[in-house]
Amino acid sequence: MILPDGRSLTLYVAADGATLTVGRVQSLRLEGQLIHAKTNKGEHYIVALEDAYAGSVDAPTGTAKKAGFV
Numbered sequence: 001m002i003l004p005d006g007r008s009l010t011l012y013v014a015a016d017g018a019t020l021t022v023g024r025v026q027s028l029r030l031e032g033q034l035i036h037a038k039t040n041k042g043e044h045y046i047v048a049l050e051d052a053y054a055g056s057v058d059a060p061t062g063t064a065k066k067a068g069f070v
Contacts, residue, residue, distance in 0.1 A: 002027045006060035011037055015051040022047075024058075 003009060009025040022037050022045050029036040035052055037045045 008058045012054040013047045
């Protein structure tokens with residue numbers, strides 16, 4: 001999966017009490033029980049699917065942020 005231009009994903013992973021946040025993910029690939037995540041800096045992370053507990057899609061760059069709840 002490749003995210004549309006201007007969007008990125010933050011992936012949250014935890015295993016044995018250690019946590020990892022992978023920010024600015026541009027593409028994801030699921031290979032068996034592994035997630036391959038590539039960032040916009042060219043970094044490549046490989047994590048176990050069972051250790052990923054959350055993800056959030058960031059707003060496109062250049063959009064104004066609104067205060068409060070929408």
